[in-house]
Amino acid sequence: MKIKFHYILFFALYAIVLSCKKDNYDAPKAALTGRIVYKGEPLNFEYNKVSYELYQSGFGKTGAIGSTFSPEGGFSHLLFDGLYKMVVPIGQGPFVWKQNTAGKPDSVAITLKGNTSMDIEVMPYYMIRTPQLTYSGGSVTGTFKLEQIVKDVNAKTVERVTLYISKTRFADSQTNIATTNLAGTAIADLNNVSLSVTVPALVPAQNYVFASIGVKFSGVDDMIFAPVKKLTF
Amino acid sequence: MKNKFIIAISALFLFGFGCKSDSDYLNIKPTQVLSTELAFSDPAQVISILADLYNRQYDYPRLTEWVTFGDFNESFYSENGQYNNYHGNSTWSFRGYRGPDVSGKATYFWTPWDYTYIRELNLFMERCATATSLDATTKASYIAEARFLRASYYFTLAQYYGGVPIILNSLEFNGTDVTSLQYPRAKESEMYDFVIKEAEELKLLLPANSNTKARATKGAALAMESRAALYAASIAKYGATTPSVSLSGGEVGIPAGMANAYYTTALKAAEEIISGSAGAYSLYKKQPGNLSENFAAIFYDKTQNNEVIWVDDYALKFKRHGFTQLNQPRFGAEEEEGGRINPSLNLVQSFEKLDNTFAPLATNDGSGNYIYYTNQQDIFADRDARLAGTVMIPGSSFKSRPVDIWAGVQLADGTVISGGERGAQKILPGKTVPEQVVGFDGPISGIDFTAQTGFYIRKYQDPAIGSGQRGIGSAVWRVRYRYAEILLNAAEAAFELGQTSTAAGYMNQVRARAGLIVPLTAGDISFDRIVHERRVEFAFEGQYFFDLKRFRIAHQIFDGVTLSKTDLLSNLSKATKRSTQPYGLLPYKYYAPGSPNNGKWIYKVDLSNKVTASDNWQLGNYYSEIEADILTRNPKLVKQPNQ
Numbered sequence: 001m002k003i004k005f006h007y008i009l010f011f012a013l014y015a016i017v018l019s020c021k022k023d024n025y026d027a028p029k030a031a032l033t034g035r036i037v038y039k040g041e042p043l044n045f046e047y048n049k050v051s052y053e054l055y056q057s058g059f060g061k062t063g064a065i066g067s068t069f070s071p072e073g074g075f076s077h078l079l080f081d082g083l084y085k086m087v088v089p090i091g092q093g094p095f096v097w098k099q100n101t102a103g104k105p106d107s108v109a110i111t112l113k114g115n116t117s118m119d120i121e122v123m124p125y126y127m128i129r130t131p132q133l134t135y136s137g138g139s140v141t142g143t144f145k146l147e148q149i150v151k152d153v154n155a156k157t158v159e160r161v162t163l164y165i166s167k168t169r170f171a172d173s174q175t176n177i178a179t180t181n182l183a184g185t186a187i188a189d190l191n192n193v194s195l196s197v198t199v200p201a202l203v204p205a206q207n208y209v210f211a212s213i214g215v216k217f218s219g220v221d222d223m224i225f226a227p228v229k230k231l232t233f
Numbered sequence: 234m235k236n237k238f239i240i241a242i243s244a245l246f247l248f249g250f251g252c253k254s255d256s257d258y259l260n261i262k263p264t265q266v267l268s269t270e271l272a273f274s275d276p277a278q279v280i281s282i283l284a285d286l287y288n289r290q291y292d293y294p295r296l297t298e299w300v301t302f303g304d305f306n307e308s309f310y311s312e313n314g315q316y317n318n319y320h321g322n323s324t325w326s327f328r329g330y331r332g333p334d335v336s337g338k339a340t341y342f343w344t345p346w347d348y349t350y351i352r353e354l355n356l357f358m359e360r361c362a363t364a365t366s367l368d369a370t371t372k373a374s375y376i377a378e379a380r381f382l383r384a385s386y387y388f389t390l391a392q393y394y395g396g397v398p399i400i401l402n403s404l405e406f407n408g409t410d411v412t413s414l415q416y417p418r419a420k421e422s423e424m425y426d427f428v429i430k431e432a433e434e435l436k437l438l439l440p441a442n443s444n445t446k447a448r449a450t451k452g453a454a455l456a457m458e459s460r461a462a463l464y465a466a467s468i469a470k471y472g473a474t475t476p477s478v479s480l481s482g483g484e485v486g487i488p489a490g491m492a493n494a495y496y497t498t499a500l501k502a503a504e505e506i507i508s509g510s511a512g513a514y515s516l517y518k519k520q521p522g523n524l525s526e527n528f529a530a531i532f533y534d535k536t537q538n539n540e541v542i543w544v545d546d547y548a549l550k551f552k553r554h555g556f557t558q559l560n561q562p563r564f565g566a567e568e569e570e571g572g573r574i575n576p577s578l579n580l581v582q583s584f585e586k587l588d589n590t591f592a593p594l595a596t597n598d599g600s601g602n603y604i605y606y607t608n609q610q611d612i613f614a615d616r617d618a619r620l621a622g623t624v625m626i627p628g629s630s631f632k633s634r635p636v637d638i639w640a641g642v643q644l645a646d647g648t649v650i651s652g653g654e655r656g657a658q659k660i661l662p663g664k665t666v667p668e669q670v671v672g673f674d675g676p677i678s679g680i681d682f683t684a685q686t687g688f689y690i691r692k693y694q695d696p697a698i699g700s701g702q703r704g705i706g707s708a709v710w711r712v713r714y715r716y717a718e719i720l721l722n723a724a725e726a727a728f729e730l731g732q733t734s735t736a737a738g739y740m741n742q743v744r745a746r747a748g749l750i751v752p753l754t755a756g757d758i759s760f761d762r763i764v765h766e767r768r769v770e771f772a773f774e775g776q777y778f779f780d781l782k783r784f785r786i787a788h789q790i791f792d793g794v795t796l797s798k799t800d801l802l803s804n805l806s807k808a809t810k811r812s813t814q815p816y817g818l819l820p821y822k823y824y825a826p827g828s829p830n831n832g833k834w835i836y837k838v839d840l841s842n843k844v845t846a847s848d849n850w851q852l853g854n855y856y857s858e859i860e861a862d863i864l865t866r867n868p869k870l871v872k873q874p875n876q
Contacts, residue, residue: 064861090874174846220852
């Protein structure tokens with residue numbers, strides 16, 4: 001049988017014209033970014049520890065978009081324009097998140113229209129003030145002040161402070177090569193807390209380490225951190 | 234023409250038969266599906282349905298999944314795929330995820346949420362009750378068993394989730410209103426109240442027969458009641474120490490005021506079994522000459538074993554597991570594998586000395602010199618007999634074959650000669666012929682299936698020939714309740730109720746069976762003692778996990794802080810002692826010709842370089858996460874705290 005070329009062409013054209021009718025959503029384009037701050041000062045956490053949830057209602061089931069804050073206390077999502085609510089579940093984070101009378105976490109309403117950046121104010125239990133991380137003679141020393149922020153019924157005591165050193169920017173309880181701890185009860189002066197740790201042999205060798213300070217509060221899982229600092233020998 | 238005739242005949246057939254009563258024609262009963270009526274027509278048939286329901290109980294640990302056995306740093310996992318999941322990872326997810334399994338699949342270990350099972354239990358009871366061809370006695374006994382399974386499963390759910398919806402009859406969707414199927418969570422206390430109430434009723438319906446192990450008995454109901462009441466009581470009492478682990482609706486957390494009533498119930502139920510009214514249960518003491526073997530035999534001796542109350546039973550060829558195959562000593566094993574669970578020094582050193590004192594295993598003397606032992610086992614002398622019944626120590630035997638555990642040869646100047654493969658050979662100084670410098674069971678760091686902590690697991694290993702072969706497998710049962718637990722439940726409840734001498738009496742029975750014949754006095758019983766006794770008696774039986782949770786001590790033991798050697802070796806008796814990393818104890822052969830110590834053994838405390846993380850228990854880990862998918866389907870469910 002003779003195949004007529006223009007038939008094939010015709011069918012191909014037909015398929016292209018009809019099937020590619022606009023039947024898809026655009027990918028989400030609006031970027032929602034922000035940080036968790038106290039009086040404008042960003043808080044630092046451990047990666048993959050402090051979780052939060054974003055809700056958008058009106059589309060059937062109300063499931064959360066769950067994620068965790070970055071170590072620098074930031075969050076970022078690509079979303080569709082609309083109304084969102086952000087919630088930090090009770091017990092998450094080294095800070096007080098407001099609750100409603102039913103004991104449920106209060107939500108932050110977010111109106112997303114195009115790229116939106118917003119910082120969220122919270123009350124951390126304590127702030128790490130003037131952290132100094134220095135390297136000398138094979139060991140890393142961290143000095144800092146602790147300022148109590150939450151003093152009402154929600155106040156927490158310091159369980160321990162820990163100095164972490166790591167080969168990578170992740171210097172925390174999950175990734176570290178050496179740590180040193182100081183129990184909260186052993187801290188005599190909150191305005192002068194000092195810790196030091198010996199740097200172990202680095203394999204493969206490198207001439208720098210990263211260090212950070214974490215503070216753990218009794219009855220709270222997540223620690224608050226000082227910004228990670230790179231220390232070159 | 235012939236053709237025409239055939240066509241005409243065919244047409245006739247078609248009209249005559251093909252179109253006979255359309256509705257009947259399509260209405261054919263499937264031959265491979267039994268109707269409810271048929272299924273409940275014969276007792277044997279009903280038993281097979283019941284057997285399936287028995288099989289669907291949720292256990293942790295499970296003999297078919299070896300990684301459920303030794304988490305929480307009670308052991309080191311000597312398998313290449315697991316180092317990173319367990320020893321390079323400091324957290325448990327809220328559903329008990331520690332990392333992907335061998336095939337890369339996510340494995341959640343603390344998620345029994347199975348309402349299909351509950352529905353089928355409810356349906357079973359309803360259908361059994363209305364069955365016409367069963368006699369009343371048979372029906373009643375089957376329904377009682379299903380009720381027991383349902384209560385037991387709700388108890389399981391309560392242990393993981395706290396309060397969950399209690400559904401006691403099969404639900405039908407009416408086609409329009411889905412909210413009629415949405416039930417809120419019960420209070421945590423209501424869960425335990427339900428289990429206790431069911432057990433109280435069931436003990437009168439179930440047979441008092443201590444020879445029935447795999448099916449529900451009066452003993453099993455009472456054992457469940459005693460355990461449930463004890464859990465509820467301790468959550469009420471010790472939950473007060475972690476106030477953030479609770480929900481305002483009571484779905485998680487039990488008011489402290491309810492503790493005493495629960496302790497009383499726990500003690501009463503335990504004493505009912507101890508009194509003998511549920512059948513002739515007693516401690517297993519068949520081998521008084523070898524207390525360690527006696528202890529190990531509780532788990533593999535299936536004949537006239539009066540200690541065991543309720544089990545998940547196995548039978549070769551039908552329902553078997555490969556626990557022995559996966560964990561047997563690697564050297565000379567029946568299969569080219571084994572040795573996966575290596576008990577840690579953390580656990581091993583917590584076995585007491587025979588004078589009821591705690592002491593780390595003596596590796597060095599006061600001035601820091603090594604202590605030389607003639608035989609490998611000497612360092613473990615005068616310890617609780619349960620040690621060698623739970624753990625294979627260097628120098629011991631399994632299936633009459635000695636294990637070959639030693640890490641290397643230490644020379645007089647302190648140099649260690651070792652090898653990178655099992656049974657490696659090297660030439661020692663002053664010799665000409667190479668000789669073995671490492672045990673055939675290791676330990677060699679990073680070589681899987683070797684005893685990397687210096688120990689193999691003994692509990693639940695099957696001494697039967699062929700048990701280590703893939704094609705045969707093991708039929709060792711998984712013990713769910715046993716008499717020793719009843720005694721320790723009674724001891725704990727009595728202690729909490731202030732009856733310390735009663736508590737000491739019960740605890741001493743269990744300890745005497747393990748060779749600790751110096752009795753504890755009433756004044757010796759403390760919270761630490763109770764926690765410790767349960768940890769060593771029930772090591773690798775799953776109790777430790779639930780004890781950590783109900784005593785609310787897990788976040789203190791796994792606080793995310795690196796475990797130093799000093800920490801490891803001190804405060805052995807303390808319940809909240811840190812245990813964030815699994816240590817090992819490695820034997821070395823001392824080589825110094827001419828010295829009196831030549832050929833003797835020294836021991837070194839060791840932390841494998843595969844252990845890089847320090848476990849960190851989060852407050853959110855105390856109760857398993859209810860998945861987002863379940864929450865969205867039923868908005869009446871409240872979320873767990875701290876998640």
